[in-house]
Amino acid sequence: MNLLTEREREVLLHLGTGAGNRELAGELGIAERTVKAHIQRIVMKLDQNSRLEAAVLSVLAHHLLCSDPHCTRCAAGAAHARRTGAPLLTM
Template sequence: MINVMLVDDHAILRDGLKTIISLENDMDVVGEATGGSEMVALLKTISPDVIVMDINMPEKNGIELTKIVKKEYPDIKVLILTMYKHEEYFMSALKEGADGYLLKDSPSEQVVDAIRTVHRGESIIHPAMTKKLISYHQQEAQAKEETVLTEREKEVLVCLVQGLSNKEIAGRLFISDKTVKIHVSKIFKKLDVKSRSQVVIYAVQHKLVQLP
């Protein structure tokens, strides 16, 4: 069972998400908060697997709260669900360790699938934001010494940037899931990143992959 916490100051949205999640057999809402203070207090009494969080909230915003969660509760996954399409919010959220970034116009089935995705340790990014990410870094990225990755690691890195799961990477490269996990772990270590979303940022920023 995936234990989910909802952090959003709009009661209607929380109620809607709670109803949607309650229809799923593999997840349950174990806590709700309207802002930072409530969230921090709740985390002392419950242990959610995934926090679904807005950005614009009283006290601290979702980006600041993501930083707190990742520092104090590194095993908890954070899925940002917001109306903001601005690059600065998106980039800041990922840099603070958010595991996913969806827009509030996403279909309900995409939201519940995203909860499962980040719970598995994978990342999910709204397609519109992926395009902004690529554009943002193509404009601002500067030349950097090439990171030493093996040819196989480079192939895996391309798949990560394309948003493929470990199973999909294994199928494309004709290797086992276990081997994919080993390659992903080595890539994380070499690039000094902690999540798949950060891998995407780093790879695009430093032009480690060729994108269309």
């Protein structure tokens, strides 16, 4: 994750929602072609084979990407790890 720019991390976080390029562009206030370029660089930098793999990684690493202290997804992931003893994904 450290290889990504702040904007790429933001795009990756949103990619994990399953939104399409047009939706991502609207949410982020950027052009659709810019979203495509960010996703292409994210896939390359994270050594993934596809957008889908990057999206799955986004879901698994949500707690690393999200800076919202009130995010319920981050809290749920941490609580699950404590309950099950499963390690949180770190990069």
